[in-house]
Amino acid sequence: MMKIADKTVLVTGGNRGIGQALVEEALNRGAKRVYVGTRTPLAHADGRVTPLTLDVTNAAQIQSAVDEVESLDVLINNAGVALYDDLSDRSTLERHLAVNFFGTYGMIQAFLPLLTRSGGVIVNNLSVNAIAPLPLIPAYSISKAAAFNLTQSLRALLAGQGVRVHAVLTGPTDTDMTRGLEIPKSSPESVARATFDGVEKGEEDIFPDPMSKSVADSWSSGAAKVLERQYAAALTETGWVS
Numbered sequence: 001m002m003k004i005a006d007k008t009v010l011v012t013g014g015n016r017g018i019g020q021a022l023v024e025e026a027l028n029r030g031a032k033r034v035y036v037g038t039r040t041p042l043a044h045a046d047g048r049v050t051p052l053t054l055d056v057t058n059a060a061q062i063q064s065a066v067d068e069v070e071s072l073d074v075l076i077n078n079a080g081v082a083l084y085d086d087l088s089d090r091s092t093l094e095r096h097l098a099v100n101f102f103g104t105y106g107m108i109q110a111f112l113p114l115l116t117r118s119g120g121v122i123v124n125n126l127s128v129n130a131i132a133p134l135p136l137i138p139a140y141s142i143s144k145a146a147a148f149n150l151t152q153s154l155r156a157l158l159a160g161q162g163v164r165v166h167a168v169l170t171g172p173t174d175t176d177m178t179r180g181l182e183i184p185k186s187s188p189e190s191v192a193r194a195t196f197d198g199v200e201k202g203e204e205d206i207f208p209d210p211m212s213k214s215v216a217d218s219w220s221s222g223a224a225k226v227l228e229r230q231y232a233a234a235l236t237e238t239g240w241v242s
Helices: 017-028 059-068 090-118 138-157 188-201 216-220 223-237
Strands: 008-012 033-038 049-053 074-077 121-125 164-168
Touching: 008 017, 008 090, 017 033, 017 188, 033 059, 049 059, 059 090, 074 090, 090 121, 090 138, 121 138, 121 188, 138 164, 138 223, 164 188, 216 223
Parallel strands: 008 033, 008 074, 033 049, 074 121, 121 164
Antiparallel strands: none
């Protein structure tokens, strides 16, 4: 099992909300180095924190981050965008896909050599909306569903390389993204703690809050999860992956 103590962690979108809470929780658990990717300059009092100027839609900035990071044990793809829409504007859907899907994909591909070398883990902060869309934010839901499918695919494809891939299926959390939604919300700090608990326990799909936990049991025994396991096993049995 992966323990965060003495490990090197990279968190994208680490300047606020869940990302900021993940940074602090990694430090609390004794991480040796925490790289924090943000689009704007970041200052942090803890000497273990190294800021990275990192827009996950910018290939040059991703490569610069790769050049700066010497080793990596945990990649947390947390950067995201969520806008209210009704799917009438294609550009809104494309913006969500650029950040939430292709940004995650680009980060994984760029840092995979370091993660393979360390036998590390990839943690994709997704949403319960990846399982069922919230009609208030359908473009966001679609992008998270795509990122979840990516997570499941890479989980099987990278297992033979010793890299584990986790999905964090968060429910409503008290961040800027949910401002204005008058619904019960979990704190970013509690979500961050539960996320690292799940990683350290080796949980493939992490349900880090009361709302998401309410569907955890039915998800783990449901048809979609059963098919995922069957496909992964078939991939190994047929020799496509070792």
